[in-house]
Amino acid sequence: MNRVGKMSGWLIAVALMLIVASCGGSSGGNSSPSASPSGSASAAPSADPSASPSASATPQELTKVRFSEVIRSIFYAPHYVAMSQGFFAKQGLEIDMNTSQGSDKGAAALLAGTGDVSLIGPETAIYIYNQKGEKTLKVFYQLTxxxxxxxxxxxxxxxxEWSDLAGKKVIGWRPGSSPQMVMASMLKQEQVEGTEVVTNIAATAMTGAFTSGQGDYIQQFEPVASTLIQEGQAYYAASLADFGEYPETGYVATSDYIAEHPDVIQKFVNAVAEGTEWxxxxxxxxxxxALKPFFEGTPDDLILQSIKRYQEQNTWPASPVLTAESLETLQNVLIENGVLKSEEKLSDVSAIADMSFVDKIGQGG
Structure with missing residues (x-):
């Protein structure tokens, strides 16, 4: 698909989402608490994981934050830890979480005012900024x-070897998503040709498509990847982290929300940082x-194995800052994948990021 086609589709999707959101009323709360990267029951919590003893015992009125994660994955473990261990509650926040199944959907909720904070790809903030609309998004904490x-x-x-993918079919992620673009850039970097990457299968249906016989390979997140391996339905081949440092997901809010609620953003950042350190x-x-409530049905050993894999890859940076160098890497990938024109490249990271809250971690409050 050419760049115009990709971006037109993305903009239409956001526009439709805004229309739905403006008619929908509430933020949905835990309307999709069981959502997971594969849509399987193995990654579905059965109760509100934030209702931990430490959270419920906090003797203060909590400020509700309407939050959406892009998918359910142990890739975002620090966030779940901050919920289950009561770190958000200690900061005076109640996290009303849902799973959006797409950065475009998470962004649409923020722009429509039906969400406060989303965990999405920073590239979405670039797209919104270049639209020159009334609202912009800013990354305030780079999680991965x-x-x-x-x-x-x-x-x-x-x-x-990456060359093994020549002539093979890979069940991959939707066009324009970070995992899809990293895969495409990895194939180009390794000079692999003739690979068919399937990008039109919904995230929740990818695993089912693969286990029913589609594709030679599948690109998945944890704990779904380890679950497929344990069940004998797939075998480990490689990690896309081999691509190198890449700012895949960050916490984002509208510039207006950040300006109006700096105390909430700071408390949010403090809680996630504590979860990462924990x-x-x-x-x-x-x-x-700490993680079981969010991945009901996933065996304990797979939860732990997933954590170890992500830790070994240095997934969660000690300094959760979206740097100018990280932005450069991100934009080069976007340009390479045809979703950003060279002339649209941002030279100032502050256009789509506010790292001042990260700078204040550990200073109290």
Whole structure:
């Protein structure tokens, strides 16, 4: 699909989302608490995971934050830890979470005013900025600095080489999404030709399509990737984190919301930072217990294995800053994938990011 086609589709999707949101009323709360990257029951929480003993015992009135994550994945473990361990509640926040299944949907909720904070790809903020509309989005905390997907094969692979994908079919992510663009750039970087990457299957249907016989490979996040491997339906081939540092997902809000609620943003940032730090020192059992409510049905060993994989890849940066260098990497990928023109490239990271809250982590409040 050419650039105009991709962007037109994206803009139409956002426009439709805004219309739906303006007619829908409420933010939906936990309307999709069971959503997961694959749509399988193994990644579905059955209750409100934020209702932890530490959270419910906090003797203060909580400020509700309407929050949407792009997908449900252990890739975002620091956020779930901040909920289950009561770090948000300690900051005086109540997180009303839903799973949007797409950065475009998460952005649409923010622009329509039916959401406050979204965890989405920073490229979305660039798209919105270049539209020169009334509202803009800003990243205020960069949660992940690697792509979090893994390439799995249908048949065992002894020593995978990216050239093995020549002439093969890969079940991948939607056009314009970060995992899709990282995959495309990885194939170009490795000079692999003739690979068919299927991008028209909904995120919730990808695993079902693969297990029913479609594709030679599938690109999936944890814990779905490890679940498929444990069930004998796929084999590990490679990690897309091999692409290198890439600012895949960050917390985003409208510039207006940030200006009007700087205290909420700071408390939000403090809670996630505490969740990230907690993961570095908690025991294996503590980590499993903290994440289980969000991934009901996923075996304990797979939850822990998923965490270890992401930690080994330095997924969660010690300094959660969207830097000028990170923005450069992101925009080069966008240009390479035809969703951003060279003349639209931003030279100033402050156009789509406000890292002042990250700078104040640990200063109290």
């Amino acid at each position: 600095m690697k792509d979090g997907s893994f390439l799995l094969s249908r048949e065992p692979v002894e020593s995978f 993961l570095n020192t908690a025991s294996d059992d503590e980590i499993v217990q």
